[in-house]
Amino acid sequence: MIYILDQRLRAPNTSDDNSEKGVWSENDRKRVLNDIVGTLFSKAFIDELLKPQQLYSHRTLKTVLTRFAHASIMRLNPASMDRLYELMVMAFKYQVFLCPRPKDLLLISYNHIDTIREMVKDTPVVVNQVDESHRKIIEVYSSLSEGEFQLLRQTLLIFFQDMHVRVSLFLKMKAQNPNGRFALSTSGPVPHGVDVPGLIRTFDSKGREGRRSEFPTGGSYTSAVREGCFELHGDRVVRLGLNIYTVNHPEETHTSKAPSVQTNNTPNLLAKEELNLLARLMGSVKAENKPRAETGFRINLFTTDEEEEEAGDISEAEESMFGVINIQAMKDEQAASELALIAGQFTEPEQPETLGCSKGDDLLAMMDDL
Amino acid sequence: MYHKEKSIPIKNSASALYNNLGVLRIAPRRLTYFTVVHANVVNMVSASWDGLNYSHRQLQSKEPNVATSASLIMQAAFCSLQSRELLVVTSQKGIQMYESDGSIMVYWHALDTPETTTAQAVFARGISAVPENYICVGVSSGSILVFDVPSKGTNISLSEVLDEHKESITDMASECSGSQECIADLVSADDGGNLCVWKSGEEFQLLHKIHGFDMSCSSVKLWKGTVVAGYGTGQIRLYEAVTGILHAEVNAHARWINSLDIAPFSGLLLSAGEDSLVRVWLLNLTPETNSVEIAHLHNECVTDTQICGAKFCDSDGYAFAVTGYDLGCHESPLPRVGAAGAGWRETVQD
Numbered sequence: 004m005i006y007i008l009d010q011r012l013r014a015p016n017t018s019d020d021n022s023e024k025g026v027w028s029e030n031d032r033k034r035v036l037n038d039i040v041g042t043l044f045s046k047a048f049i050d051e052l053l054k055p056q057q058l059y060s061h062r063t064l065k066t067v068l069t070r071f072a073h074a075s076i077m078r079l080n081p082a083s084m085d086r087l088y089e090l091m092v093m094a095f096k097y098q099v100f101l102c103p104r105p106k107d108l109l110l111i112s113y114n115h116i117d118t119i120r121e122m123v124k125d126t127p128v129v130v131n132q133v134d135e136s137h138r139k140i141i142e143v144y145s146s147l148s149e150g151e152f153q154l155l156r157q158t159l160l161i162f163f164q165d166m167h168v169r170v171s172l173f174l175k176m177k178a179q180n181p182n183g184r185f186a187l188s189t190s191g192p193v194p195h196g197v198d199v200p201g202l203i204r205t206f207d208s209k210g211r212e213g214r215r216s217e218f219p220t221g222g223s224y225t226s227a228v229r230e231g232c233f234e235l236h237g238d239r240v241v242r243l244g245l246n247i248y249t250v251n252h253p254e255e256t257h258t259s260k261a262p263s264v265q266t267n268n269t270p271n272l273l274a275k276e277e278l279n280l281l282a283r284l285m286g287s288v289k290a291e292n293k294p295r296a297e298t299g300f301r302i303n304l305f306t307t308d309e310e311e312e313e314a315g316d317i318s319e320a321e322e323s324m325f326g327v328i329n330i331q332a333m334k335d336e337q338a339a340s341e342l343a344l345i346a347g348q349f350t351e352p353e354q355p356e357t358l359g360c361s362k363g364d365d366l367l368a369m370m371d372d373l
Numbered sequence: 374m375y376h377k378e379k380s381i382p383i384k385n386s387a388s389a390l391y392n393n394l395g396v397l398r399i400a401p402r403r404l405t406y407f408t409v410v411h412a413n414v415v416n417m418v419s420a421s422w423d424g425l426n427y428s429h430r431q432l433q434s435k436e437p438n439v440a441t442s443a444s445l446i447m448q449a450a451f452c453s454l455q456s457r458e459l460l461v462v463t464s465q466k467g468i469q470m471y472e473s474d475g476s477i478m479v480y481w482h483a484l485d486t487p488e489t490t491t492a493q494a495v496f497a498r499g500i501s502a503v504p505e506n507y508i509c510v511g512v513s514s515g516s517i518l519v520f521d522v523p524s525k526g527t528n529i530s531l532s533e534v535l536d537e538h539k540e541s542i543t544d545m546a547s548e549c550s551g552s553q554e555c556i557a558d559l560v561s562a563d564d565g566g567n568l569c570v571w572k573s574g575e576e577f578q579l580l581h582k583i584h585g586f587d588m589s590c591s592s593v594k595l596w597k598g599t600v601v602a603g604y605g606t607g608q609i610r611l612y613e614a615v616t617g618i619l620h621a622e623v624n625a626h627a628r629w630i631n632s633l634d635i636a637p638f639s640g641l642l643l644s645a646g647e648d649s650l651v652r653v654w655l656l657n658l659t660p661e662t663n664s665v666e667i668a669h670l671h672n673e674c675v676t677d678t679q680i681c682g683a684k685f686c687d688s689d690g691y692a693f694a695v696t697g698y699d700l701g702c703h704e705s706p707l708p709r710v711g712a713a714g715a716g717w718r719e720t721v722q723d
Binding site for chain 1: 385386388389390411412445491492494540541543563564565587588589591605606607608618619620621622623624625626627628629648649650663664666667668669672674676677678679698699
């Protein structure tokens with residue numbers, strides 16, 4: 004998410020009307036990134052994240068990420084947020100799917116953290132937060148076995164199941180096929196700890212090696228590269244997780260659904276368990292105190308504003324097909340900054356119920372408003 | 374050696390799990406059942422041998438109550454006992470046993486789940502029938518539950534709990550050659566690559582423990598007293614079950630092996646992994662010298678697919694079927710090597 008936002012914030016302004024949606028200044032860009040990273044890596048949130056818990060649903064994750072995207076003066080309208088979410092999830096899927104060994108999920112995560120640390124290096128407070136979070140992750144995950152990492156990976160793959168949104172950059176890199184599936188190579192280096200296929204060794208009852216023979220592998224594999232570093236700093240070796248977006252090619256973040264793929268838009272009613280989880284996550288994200296006046300700073304994940312509007316109309320139409328109950332607790336149009344306040348209030352049990360709705364309905368309504 | 378046949382449609386794509394394909398051949402009715410796990414659902418398809426009829430059924434994991442999120446299924450496997458066949462489904466909440474056509478659930482065993490979620494995941498995984506009348510299921514704690522199954526009816530009971538493994542059970546297998554001479558009846562494997570060899574009975578007896586090398590053994594088979602084990606490193610190892618002697622070691626795959634299967638009448642071995650390759654091997658036992666050899670016969674590449682289940686469709690190994698992560702029935706019309714259950718049949722040489 005940070006990589007994409009960074010790219011869009013650096014992109015030159017393409018709209019005809021230059022007035023309010025001005026080009027982002029270097030200061031503003033840094034401020035937005037610092038705000039978002041600071042919120043994402045806050046102690047409360049990271050602590051909540053590192054607790055043992057079940058896999059999130061797409062609704063929960065999207066709600067939380069939308070909250071983070073709005074942690075600063077930047078705003079995204081629903082269509083752009085939808086696209087941002089698709090990009091994030093597909094990139095995440097790509098990294099988990101192609102992860103060489105299950106344990107390398109950590110190295111991929113550390114690539115993300117390393118790059119983010121570099122982006123916020125001018126703000127020591129935020130760098131500290133990133134370092135602290137990194138240390139906690141090392142503490143929690145370093146002792147897991149390969150089998151446990153594989154279970155983690157298999158569980159994450161369930162989250163991504165059946166998502167085949169085509170991303171321009173991946174298509175360009177030939178990492179993704181036109182049908183939306185990622186390319187799996189049968190050549191190249193094997194993961195660290197794996198032997199190059201092709202050899203059969205036999206042993207006698209005393210353990211002495213007997214015959215050796217080879218078989219055709221149907222691929223062209225080479226020896227493993229060295230292992231990446233799992234410490235706070237170091238060469239990760241694995242390239243997945245590094246920033247692949249460049250400033251000069253904003254079209255890279257274009258997406259389209261693969262043909263004949265139905266994305267599941269049915270609003271699944273979240274089980275009570277999941278609503279509780281969402282409440283805890285949202286509650287651990289600090290509520291912002293941004294003045295209402297600063298809502299003119301918008302970023303667009305489409306090429307033009309017209310495109311963004313169109314995309315918004317389409318997804319709204321799709322949503323209404325399923326009769327989602329929309330309980331508007333607040334009349335104020337600037338839901339984005341109100342959201343933060345509402346979410347922050349949910350963790351306090353003595354809050355009076357608004358309009359007679361239960362806590363669960365409020366959360367659902369909040370998500371529907373996003 | 375094998376040519377590709379028409380794909381068998383299933384309702385959902387396969388999830389990334391070990392051993393994610395169940396096959397049961399019903400010869401009298403000229404059809405075969407296939408089961409593929411997708412998150413919290415088991416997709417069953419009954420395919421007629423002439424390839425003209427498919428009927429589908431879906432089984433859900435059992436939830437203790439509506440308030441909890443869905444429980445993920447870890448494995449579904451057919452268990453063939455002397456007088457009946459059952460479909461066993463293991464999940465994060467417990468073990469469900471159905472009649473083999475999935476029509477009725479005959480037994481439910483709940484796992485002990487802690488009140489609050491702990492760092493250690495809780496689930497059941499690893500399923501094997503052990504003749505005459507046992508079904509064994511592994512648990513994430515490393516325990517193995519042994520169920521006593523009567524020849525008919527629902528009076529299934531937990532007979533014993535075997536506590537030898539300290540890491541999560543990954544897979545289990547019983548002696549499949551049908552030979553009466555074999556001493557070992559069951560082999561169990563865990564996340565550390567440790568293998569336990571058992572003799573069945575009112576009290577199961579541990580015959581031998583083969584220590585792992587810190588690498589998960591994701592799939593295991595037992596044939597004519599030989600343990601065939603597939604590992605996360607892509608290696609296949611052959612051990613003599615009762616003594617633990619290593620017969621052979623194959624650098625078989627470039628990624629994690631997810632599935633192994635043996636055709637008991639011919640000794641053909643099938644291996645499949647996340648490297649998108651399925652390989653067919655031949656096991657050769659020489660009783661006089663007590664040696665076991667493994668020879669490579671054939672490769673199939675299921676393009677861009679991390680294979681999670683591969684099984685022979687018959688005891689001779691004339692045909693095999695394969696499932697891969699994310700392969701499902703809402704496919705684009707582009708020619709695809711493996712949609713859902715892709716099937717291969719041996720090419721008959723004229």
